Amino acid sequence: MKAIVFDQFGGPDELHEMDVEVPQPGPGQVRVRVKAAGLNAVDGKVRAGLMAAVRQTVFPAVPGGEVAGVVDALGAGVTEVRVGDEVLGWSDTGSYAEYALATAVAPKPADLDWQHAAALPVASETAERVLNLLGVAAGETVLMHGASGAVGTLAIQLAAARGARVIATAGPANQEYLTSLGATATLYGEGLVERVRALAPDGVDAVFDLAGKGALEDSITLRGGTERIVTIADFGARQLGITFSQGSPQRSTVRLAAVAQAAAAGKLVTTVTAYPLDQAATAQRVSDAGHVRGKLVLTVD
Template sequence: MKAILFDRFGGTEVLREADIEVPQPGPGQVRVRVKASGVNGLDGKIRSGMLEAVYPTTFPSVPGGELAGVVDAVGEGVRDVQVGDEVLGWADTGSYAEYALATIVAPKPADLEWQDAAALPVASETAERVLNLLGVTAGETVLMHGAAGGVGTLAVQLATARGARVIGTAGPANQAYLTSLGATATVYGEGLVERVRELAPDGVDAVFDLAGKGALEDSISLRGGTERIVTIADFRARQLGITFAQGPAQAAPERLAALAQDAAAGKLVTTVTSYPLDQAATAQQVSDAGHVRGKLVLTVA
């Protein structure tokens, strides 16, 4: 099968297309003929070697942690998924490939496009996990740094669905986009504390940092301390006494299935930019640079 892999750490130039063996499902696993694979910021950090202490890499390595596709084989003990089922979920093996293995999948609604399905697993799990860590409830104001990306797009909507108000930061080009999702938009950068205080005179109740670009000090000023601030992107968090939310604690297929139904019905907006599999390096370059609107996805012919 065709797959994207890397044999050493480095920039996107280390990514290459290769023919490798089709993986075989073990107990509890299904094999998925991949139709679309999500591209996440984590993929580039692993490729660069930045997270080797957290995510040890065995070379050659195929990137990708989420997928949407058709089940074409099932391992021993699998009862609730059958060959031919259309699914989305979290990949056990790299998903930048024609085939990947998965243990946790949910049914894909017929009306949900493949690329939109692949945009959901990691982003929705991350968004809901952090909102739960922050304890966001109705009537509260949540500040989200870098809210226009794949996780932010869903986090804004999921927070507002709880009855919270979201103040979202993004670049000038994404102000209208955040507004369309239900957020109160403002630009990041110098003067942010003053802008947010003007928008929320009574203060913000929680902060979700998705950007990792030096906004934690401003967050502490706005919160008057480090309580109820969570980042998924700034590795300085611990030295500042802030919670770093790392990795899925427990992926829930039932919740993913419900969100997929909402996306298919138009109740949950997904914004996707797609690249063919052989342009994975380009997609990761865009991801590494930041300022992505919505989700980047690889499509597999």
């Protein structure tokens, strides 16, 4: 099968197409004929070697942790999924390929296209995990740093569904986008503390940092301490006494199915920019640069 791989750590140019063996599903796994693969910032960090201390990489390595496609083979013990089912979920093997293995998948609604399906697993799990860690509740105000990406797009809407008010930061080009999602938008950078205090004179109850670009000190100032601040992007968090939240092994396919149904019904907005599989290097270059609006997805024919 065709797959995108990298043979050593480095920049996006390390990614190239290669013929590799089609993976065979083990117990509890399904094999998915990939229609779309979600692209995440962590893919670029793994490729660059920034995750080498916490995640083993075996070369040649196929990137990608989420997938949408058609089940074409079942491993031993799989009973809830059938060959031919359309699914979305988290891939056990790299998803930048024609086939991928997965253990945790949910049914894809017929009204949800492949690209938008692939945008949901990682972003929805991350958004809900952090909102739960923060204990976001109705009537509270949540500050989200760098909220125009895939996780932020969903986190704004999920927080609003809980009855919370969201103040979200992004660059000038994404201010209207954040507003369209239901957030009160403001610019990041110098003067942030004053801007947020003007928007929330009574203070903010929680902070969700999605950017990892030096906003934690301002967050501590706004919160008056380190409680109820969580980052998914700033590796210096622990030195400041702030929670750094990584991916959870507890992946709820029931919850993913509900999110997919909400997206299919138009109750949850997803924004996607798609690239064909052979342009994976270009897509990762865009991701590495930051400022992505919504989700980057690779399509596989």
